[in-house]
Amino acid sequence: MAAPDVHALPPHPAPAGARVHATFRFYEELNDFLAPQRRGQSFSVPCARAATTKHMIEALGVPHTEVELILVNGESVGFDRLLADGDRVAVYPTFEAFDVTPLLRLREEPLRVSRFVADAHLGGLAHLLRMMGFDTRYDNAYADHEIERLAAAEHRIALTRDRELLKRRGITHGVYVRSLRSPAQLREVFDRLDLARAARPFTRCLHCNERLVAIDKARALPQLPPRVAASFERFSACDGCGRVFWEGSHWRRMQGLIDELLAPRRVDCAAPAREATR
Numbered sequence: 001m002a003a004p005d006v007h008a009l010p011p012h013p014a015p016a017g018a019r020v021h022a023t024f025r026f027y028e029e030l031n032d033f034l035a036p037q038r039r040g041q042s043f044s045v046p047c048a049r050a051a052t053t054k055h056m057i058e059a060l061g062v063p064h065t066e067v068e069l070i071l072v073n074g075e076s077v078g079f080d081r082l083l084a085d086g087d088r089v090a091v092y093p094t095f096e097a098f099d100v101t102p103l104l105r106l107r108e109e110p111l112r113v114s115r116f117v118a119d120a121h122l123g124g125l126a127h128l129l130r131m132m133g134f135d136t137r138y139d140n141a142y143a144d145h146e147i148e149r150l151a152a153a154e155h156r157i158a159l160t161r162d163r164e165l166l167k168r169r170g171i172t173h174g175v176y177v178r179s180l181r182s183p184a185q186l187r188e189v190f191d192r193l194d195l196a197r198a199a200r201p202f203t204r205c206l207h208c209n210e211r212l213v214a215i216d217k218a219r220a221l222p223q224l225p226p227r228v229a230a231s232f233e234r235f236s237a238c239d240g241c242g243r244v245f246w247e248g249s250h251w252r253r254m255q256g257l258i259d260e261l262l263a264p265r266r267v268d269c270a271a272p273a274r275e276a277t278r
């Protein structure tokens with residue numbers, strides 16, 4: 001008869017009042033969120049009684065939306081796993097290339113349609129996402145609680161450079177945007193969420209986020225400057241604000257960025273693609 005497998009037993013709950021210590025190791029870019037002395041190595045920290053993995057990961061500075069996989073003592077666990085004394089916790093970011101399908105992902109289903117709400121500092125990114133056809137709520141007057149409410153009520157992915165915002169309970173899907181300039185931010189969000197196949201450039205109003213519909217030239221004519229009326233044949237209009245759009249110089253300038261984003265990615269082992277967006 002085989003000896004009982006002690007490793008399969010559930011972890012012993014710590015006696016009341018006892019201090020629980022767990023050892024954490026964060027991988028890849030999750031280290032950016034940690035205090036410098038904790039980056040790239042294992043470290044032991046005291047945990048509050050009944051602390052969950054989510055609670056401790058966020059207490060150490062890492063928004064839960066940045067985490068894709070947690071291993072405790074080598075087994076994949078959820079955000080609600082209670083930590084026990086001596087636990088070894090490995091925390092991984094969203095993977096781009098490494099296949100983790102045999103392991104438990106924290107969110108079984110990605111959000112089926114990629115919709116966004118951008119924080120007040122990401123107006124440029126919000127406009128570029130709309131240009132690529134993605135439903136993106138943005139208002140530079142949104143308070144954090146409003147962004148949280150929109151994310152929860154409308155199943156939107158929150159985009160921000162504020163890690164505290166991503167720790168809010170109502171935000172289940174979010175991206176901490178690292179780049180500072182909006183074209184690089186767009187590239188970063190495209191890579192992280194694999195958006196290229198879902199992009200529908202020039203189908204959404206940059207100003208009010210409504211869908212554009214194709215209209216006849218005759219209907220567009222009253223709003224067109226004479227030079228535009230003479231040079232263009234295809235027009236679309238926004239149901240929200242009534243603006244009329246055509247494939248003018250702005251369109252051509254944006255087309256370069258779009259072509260670059262939608263082109264198949266070059267794989268360059270010497271210089272990871274992520275570096276190009278920093």
Ligand SMILES: [Zn+2]
Pocket residue numbers: 205206207208209210238239240241242243
């Ligand atoms: Zn509009």
